[in-house]
Amino acid sequence: MREVEDLNASLGLLAWDEQTFCSPRGREARSQHTATLSSLVHERVTDEPFGDAVETLAADGAGLTDAQRAMVRVVKHDRDRSVLLDGALVRALAEQASRANRAWEAARAARDYRVFEPEFARLLALKVQQADCLAQGGDRYDALLDGYEPGMTVAKLGPILAGLRGELVPFVGELLDQPEPDRSFLDGPYDQARQRELVVRILTDVGFDFTAGRLDVSTHPFCGGPGPSDVRLTTRYYRSLDPGALLSSLHECGHGLYEQGMPAQYARTAIAHTPSLGLHESQSRFWENVVGRSAAFWARYLPVAQALFPDQLAAVTVDRMVRALNRVRRTPVRVDADEVTYNLHILVRYELERALLDGSVSTRDLADAWNQRYRAYLGYTPVDDLEGVLQDIHWSWGELGYFPTYTIGNLYAAAIDEAIRRDLDLDAAIRDGAYGVVLDWLRSRVHQHGRIVESAPLIQSVTGQTVSHEPFMRYLHTKYRALYCL
């Protein structure tokens, strides 16, 4: 287990470096290194004596602590998936993902999906093979989804998403009928060094430990790196404040705070991780949206931002700032979307990746299918592939079944928001900068449990509710009816 943990931590550093500092010519070799280390992980996890030990302990956990039983459960879950895949396929997937990712970058530079398509088609064929191995006659999509959100299935997710769409679509329509709030002052230009100063100040305030992490620049912001004692956040700077580095950094910081809060006593074990990407995403969404887009937050930080950017912000009030940061509108790009329309972006991807896997949409038709759905769900036609199907990195890495975890994260975050407000005055804490109180709550309820409990029962015990669209829709209604004076 420790060897696997160390290999995965090393892979975390290799991946971080590839997206931040790796020289262009170094990336080809990097894909080989990554493939080799991934193969070694696979070899270790599927090792027979190791498997025998796991099965023995899974069958009889007498004498184990709760944490040790959780380790056995987690290792068995991951191992049961791994033994279904042979080493050659694992290596081929890692290598092809790296190639497809580079083709995706070239396609973005050319703004042309066709540059990406051949490599993506080869990657998809491998993903279908992988899904079939894992599904063992069951549903392909479920098999991949389980890798990101253990225990989640299309059968459970479908009704939740249907319920969400049923309430969301009319609400979006209602908001889009309203006059747009002014956001011109967000365009800047905002000096990059001062943006960084503001970001580092806020990340430090909310509790990110810079002695156990960093903030660098990459094309696509992420939270990665070797692990809890060394969390690598990245952001990207624009001329504008939003979309910009600030809220995206707070988002990644939410992931980072979760990572830094993993139970230190179980470092280098299988339970010092999140039980699911949805739960991880709930933490980033909480800090980005519930905190970072709130009036209480800007009551605190608008004066700080004004001191850094007097020309751009002197005349701006907290009310104007919050309305600007929460403007609802039709946008082509997921990562720039507001909280309300965001989940429609996810719906497009969820439907398309299911269709790619069941063969009802081919990679050749993907760009058209994408644009068609954007017209239908968001009333927007992307001007080109860069604004359309090439916008996200995930598929280029072979991450199919990943996107729903973003929506699950939103739903979890809303349920957590309701729960934390039962225990403390969240707005006052945010306004007063009492982030330690908020973080302690999250640490004790969520972070410190690592992967000891799965995410569904954890959320159930923390929030008193099973996952549904309802807390999230309550959150949206309350917030946006106030902002839009409905």
Next chain:
Amino acid sequence: MREVEDLNASLGLLAWDEQTFCSPRGREARSQHTATLSSLVHERVTDEPFGDAVETLAADGAGLTDAQRAMVRVVKHDRDRSVLLDGALVRALAEQASRANRAWEAARAARDYRVFEPEFARLLALKVQQADCLAQGGDRYDALLDGYEPGMTVAKLGPILAGLRGELVPFVGELLDQPEPDRSFLDGPYDQARQRELVVRILTDVGFDFTAGRLDVSTHPFCGGPGPSDVRLTTRYYRSLDPGALLSSLHECGHGLYEQGMPAQYARTAIAHTPSLGLHESQSRFWENVVGRSAAFWARYLPVAQALFPDQLAAVTVDRMVRALNRVRRTPVRVDADEVTYNLHILVRYELERALLDGSVSTRDLADAWNQRYRAYLGYTPVDDLEGVLQDIHWSWGELGYFPTYTIGNLYAAAIDEAIRRDLDLDAAIRDGAYGVVLDWLRSRVHQHGRIVESAPLIQSVTGQTVSHEPFMRYLHTKYRALYCL
């Protein structure tokens, strides 16, 4: 072999990151990752079926190309050493080296060797164990030296160093009797951003490929990273120009040019490496000293430096600059030493590490023994341990037997200098910026051979001479008699 290459490349990145961007708390975990990957390398190299294959091919290389036969020879050399060490010792060494390195850093902060001593004593005990395993009844020091300079032994090295010392000590005395050239203008302050601009300009000019490498900052400059397509140079900036970033960067760049010149057709094989650290060092010394401290070089770059630093350099002539950069004097710090006294610093370390290994000096007495030898050989008593025994990182990493390769590098570089001047007008090339011609010569004679040939026969064929102190002393005499008008 490819798995081992990929693991070692990953280790190269982990080590680079540890010295550049790794957060303080991340370093503890990093030592675990490094130890695990090192153990996997050891496991792979000592794997029995792999060993059987190597032995079979070593016994009968019929049908193999020259390059493949070289791979077999190299893999067998490294494997023969590895099988003498058990995995637990390899892991213990890696972990203890990481601990000792951190203790060394703490000791430097405290300027007190005693902070380092207990961890170093534990590391030395493991090194003795390792050397005894490797030596198989032979000499401990030879066993370690062979890991850095294959084929080199105390029996061969001793007479060379004795010959060198015999000529060097009186020559140093002669130079130190002369009036010191003025070097006050090197003190600056020199703006760091402009220093970087100058460094990047020069590194680009001499041929370092920044699409296959980087230049970052670390406490101790080095050339490392994953491999030839991704070479990571580091430097450190001071207020002064020398000691400073410029010549140290040119030194690391010499290593980097060698790495980038490794035979691409043998990437990810055991022969896309140097045959010895001495040969590697010859490349860095060549660019730092033969090129970077020459009048021809400054005829070209003084105007460039003057444009960047008019206040500091406007009144400086090429002649003054070259005399200042080549001032000979008694200094306590090896990396700041001039070319003439430099090898006396190495002699101190060579004698002390032999004494540590044979037990004639204990770790407790090391600081005193160090200071005593500095007084004897260099006429200088370090003011504290930071200036003394704590100055170099090598021993803290367990690198004993490494230091002589610096002197071997100097000797090789002087022999190469004589050889290249037989083929082309080196001074004219340096003055005209025709670095492509110089680099092509080094690439075709040295770099592109990787580890296909061992360093002694390679140097013999390139220079027509076996390794000795003579070309180096000829180089020093010619250069310094002119500079000091003797």
